[in-house]
Amino acid sequence: MDATSSASAQPMIRLSGVGKTYDDGTVAVQELDLEIERGELVCLVGPSGCGKSTTLKMINRLIEPTTGTIEIDGDDVTHQDPVQLRRSIGYVIQQVGLFPHQKILANVMTVPLLYGESKSVARDRARELLDLVGLDPATYGDRYPHQLSGGQQQRVGVARALAANPPVLLMDEPFGAVDPVVRTRLQDEFLRLQDEVGVTVVFVTHDIDEAVRLGDRVAVFASGGRLAQFDTPARVLGRPSDEFVAEFVGSTSGLRRLAVTPLDPAHIEPLDGVRTGDLGAAVGTDISLGEALAVLLRDDHGVVGVREGAQFVGVLTPNGVHRALRAALAEMAAEG
Numbered sequence: 001m002d003a004t005s006s007a008s009a010q011p012m013i014r015l016s017g018v019g020k021t022y023d024d025g026t027v028a029v030q031e032l033d034l035e036i037e038r039g040e041l042v043c044l045v046g047p048s049g050c051g052k053s054t055t056l057k058m059i060n061r062l063i064e065p066t067t068g069t070i071e072i073d074g075d076d077v078t079h080q081d082p083v084q085l086r087r088s089i090g091y092v093i094q095q096v097g098l099f100p101h102q103k104i105l106a107n108v109m110t111v112p113l114l115y116g117e118s119k120s121v122a123r124d125r126a127r128e129l130l131d132l133v134g135l136d137p138a139t140y141g142d143r144y145p146h147q148l149s150g151g152q153q154q155r156v157g158v159a160r161a162l163a164a165n166p167p168v169l170l171m172d173e174p175f176g177a178v179d180p181v182v183r184t185r186l187q188d189e190f191l192r193l194q195d196e197v198g199v200t201v202v203f204v205t206h207d208i209d210e211a212v213r214l215g216d217r218v219a220v221f222a223s224g225g226r227l228a229q230f231d232t233p234a235r236v237l238g239r240p241s242d243e244f245v246a247e248f249v250g251s252t253s254g255l256r257r258l259a260v261t262p263l264d265p266a267h268i269e270p271l272d273g274v275r276t277g278d279l280g281a282a283v284g285t286d287i288s289l290g291e292a293l294a295v296l297l298r299d300d301h302g303v304v305g306v307r308e309g310a311q312f313v314g315v316l317t318p319n320g321v322h323r324a325l326r327a328a329l330a331e332m333a334a335e336g
């Protein structure tokens with residue numbers, strides 16, 4: 001095995017036996033073991049005060065653990081210079097922390113400049129990043145932070161955190177302060193962006209809907225910093241590991257689970273005889289069952305086109321979706 005393959009075989013972030021007891025005796029995190037793969041998006045979720053933020057801040061050493069070790073890409077973070085470490089890890093928080101007296105472009109440029117890039121390289125990089133987060137640099141670059149909406153400021157925060165090309169991005173309730181509609185849009189955009197950039201993300205939220213929507217895996221914390229379950233969204237919702245998780249994910253977990261259950265292609269029906277011009281809405285083949293149901297309910301045509309790229313490959317009908325729902329619900333019931 002060469003150096004590259006052994007490096008990529010290990011998790012990007014590994015917490016082993018990590019604990020934090022604050023000076024006043026508060027146990028914020030207990031004996032935490034967590035391994036996060038390269039390119040994975042892991043959500044830490046749980047009720048207020050269960051140790052999510054403390055865990056996140058131990059990864060970039062804003063807080064020192066009392067016990068255990070934390071490795072990033074195989075290197076123990078406690079052996080690294082904290083300032084250097086923090087520069088190499090992106091960090092996005094709810095209070096974006098943009099410099100109020102600097103224009104947006106200058107705000108994003110700070111990071112490449114800090115790394116010793118020339119002004120012109122830093123400016124190009126900042127423009128590219130603003131574009132990446134969906135803000136036209138020509139429109140927004142010359143504005144000051146207070147001239148942007150909360151959601152737009154949050155995007156700038158994400159752009160700035162990505163400016164150093166960090167392998168790891170830590171996010172603490174980044175979309176917590178924006179209204180639900182903007183929040184959903186930011187979540188969608190962020191998922192696309194994360195896919196494109198391939199960065200490993202640890203994302204703190206107290207909102208189970210946000211966690212199952214974004215996370216490849218979800219770590220559910222119980223109070224006292226106990227990790228109650230670490231699993232895929234579908235399994236956390238479908239097979240909670242204990243009473244606490246079951247209660248936390250709530251009684252609507254069946255519905256939530258549909259949102260993370262992919263539509264089985266077996267339930268897409270052939271196009272036979274349907275003129276694509278007659279189809280109202282169209283969806284992709286990677287749609288979730290929950291979305292399929294929602295689109296069908298919204299659309300008055302009763303038939304929704306399914307596209308792969310530009311090509312129509314079939315249709316969704318109320319019958320097909322009904323069959324898919326029954327199959328998925330039966331599977332959930334069988335899993336108990």
Ligand SMILES: Nc1ncnc2c1ncn2[C@@H]1O[C@H](COP(=O)(O)OP(=O)(O)OP(=O)(O)O)[C@@H](O)[C@H]1O
Pocket residue numbers: 022023024026027028046047048049050051052053054055206
């Ligand atoms: N500096 C501190 N000194 C003492 N106790 C602290 C300190 N910071 C946090 N705590 C306590 O540690 C526990 C975990 O806090 P933490 O902020 O990690 O929780 P959280 O899950 O992120 O909560 P929230 O969702 O409310 O932000 C809480 O009981 C909190 O009161």
